[in-house]
Amino acid sequence: MKIRTGFGYDVHQLKEGLDFWLGGIKVPHTHGALGHSDADVLIHVICDALLGAANLRDIGFHFPDTDPKYKGVDSKILLREVMRLLKEQGYEVSNIDSTICLQEPKINPHIPAMKTCLAEVMGIPEEDISIKATTTEKLGFVGKKEGVAAYASVLIYK
Ligand SMILES: [Zn+2]
Numbered sequence: 276m277k278i279r280t281g282f283g284y285d286v287h288q289l290k291e292g293l294d295f296w297l298g299g300i301k302v303p304h305t306h307g308a309l310g311h312s313d314a315d316v317l318i319h320v321i322c323d324a325l326l327g328a329a330n331l332r333d334i335g336f337h338f339p340d341t342d343p344k345y346k347g348v349d350s351k352i353l354l355r356e357v358m359r360l361l362k363e364q365g366y367e368v369s370n371i372d373s374t375i376c377l378q379e380p381k382i383n384p385h386i387p388a389m390k391t392c393l394a395e396v397m398g399i400p401e402e403d404i405s406i407k408a409t410t411t412e413k414l415g416f417v418g419k420k421e422g423v424a425a426y427a428s429v430l431i432y433k
Contacts, residue, residue, distance in 0.1 A: 276432055278369070281328025283320035283427040289420060297375065297382070297423075298389025298406060299351050299396060304380050308423055311340035315350035317375055317389065317406070320427040322350075322357045325368070328431045329361050351396045358397055365433040368397065372405040373427035376417045382408035 289295075293307025296315040308314035322334045331337075337360075338345045338353050345353075361368070375382055386406045394401040411417040417424055 278430065278432045279328045279330075279366075281324040281326070281429045281431065283323030283325075283327065283429075284424070285316050285319040285323065286416075286422055286424045287314045287316050288422050296350065298385070299354075299392035300385060300388050302380065302382070302385055306420070312338070312345055312348045312353065313350050316423050316425045317373060317427075318350035318354050318393075320373060320425040321371055321393070321429070322354055324371070324427040324429040325357050325361055325431065328429050329364055329366055331360055331364070351392075354393075354396050361431065366431040367433065368399050368403065369430040369432055370403045370405070371427060371429045372407075373425060374407045374409060376409055376411055376424040376426075378410050378413065378418050378420045 287308035287310050289306040290309045291306050293309060295302045295304045295307035296313040298317040299315065308316055319334055326333055389406055390401045390404050393404050416422045
């Protein structure tokens with residue numbers, strides 16, 4: 276059996292009045308993430324970790340932010356496509372671990388809904404998807420509420 280690990284990191288600015296898409300769901304908040312797509316930072320890091328594990332470049336390579344086709348695109352569509360690319364190479368996902376770095380709002384109450392959503396999109400059990408949340412103790416761009424960051428690591432096998 277071939278086992279491979281992958282890692283993803285991403286950041287988006289927060290702007291007042293935008294929808295805040297995170298983990299495939301809309302989180303109620305005064306601010307949302309800014310980006311060419313729906314700016315779902317959690318889905319982006321999962322995509323990058325999966326692509327990295329399979330050595331298939333990165334999310335910007337497959338879905339360039341210069342392409343009008345991806346303007347405002349639902350990141351769940353990108354994640355489905357990434358899963359298709361992995362399946363094409365014969366890979367299955369073993370598990371995902373992720374961390375969202377955000378000062379506010381509190382993310383913990385939304386994690387079960389994110390897990391349900393991502394499990395459905397990826398076609399894997401919820402128990403194989405871990406989502407954690409942390410503030411940065413009011414330090415840096417996350418702590419100053421200027422942005423949201425996320426990290427993910429994955430294990431894939433074939
Ligand atoms: Zn992103």
